[in-house]
């Protein structure tokens with residue numbers, strides 16, 4: 150038990166380091182595990198991939214599409230089959246290299262959610278999957294998307310469900326509302342990711358509604374998520390929204 154408390158205290162001590170622009174723990178994590186993640190992701194994330202691409206069943210031919218936290222570029226390689234002009238950013242150099250190999254025609258760059266290296270009003274569609282949970286400040290992502298997306302542009306993203314992050318606190322006396330670094334174990338225990346916990350309030354925040362109209366919300370369970378005490382819980386949610394003019 151004391152191990153968990155120790156881990157928690159250490160995590161909290163590092164909390165201020167986790168988010169800031171151009172400096173995240175996330176990029177270090179994914180540099181180390183990029184290759185393995187890329188080998189395992191499609192097989193292990195089938196449930197969320199299927200749900201996400203169902204939401205992405207929108208006209209993309211000739212549209213400029215930006216993937217935030219594009220990882221190994223799997224999603225971009227599917228989007229381009231729909232005729233989209235593909236761009237992506239990720240904080241991990243290792244991930245970017247794999248994504249660029251898969252998508253030589255894509256404009257894929259190192260970049261951070263809170264400082265997106267593209268001009269204002271560049272994109273018809275902004276997408277993201279399994280990435281926003283790693284940011285400390287979800288509102289800063291919305292502000293940047295609002296800047297780079299066109300008026301009436303479409304935002305579709307999937308993120309780790311706050312209930313999953315609550316379960317990832319993995320101790321008794323958990324506090325849903327308290328921001329902590331949690332460790333998600335996934336792909337049958339083969340990979341781990343640390344991220345700051347979030348509440349649903351942070352995702353459906355006043356900043357979100359300042360810039361976007363919510364078009365749909367759905368939540369689901371991906372079998373690639375950790376089984377904790379046999380609990381069945383939503384491991385992800387998907388938001389579809391449109392930029393207000």
Ligand SMILES: C[S@@+](CC[C@H](N)C(=O)[O-])C[C@H]1O[C@@H](n2cnc3c(N)ncnc32)[C@H](O)[C@@H]1O
Nearest residue numbers: 175179218219220239240241261262278280283
């Ligand atoms: C779990 S992976 C998801 C990759 C891909 N979207 C997928 O669904 O397989 C999360 C990705 O987000 C990236 N990432 C995390 N924080 C980031 C940030 N602040 N800015 C840009 N990329 C970030 C990581 O480097 C990693 O590649």
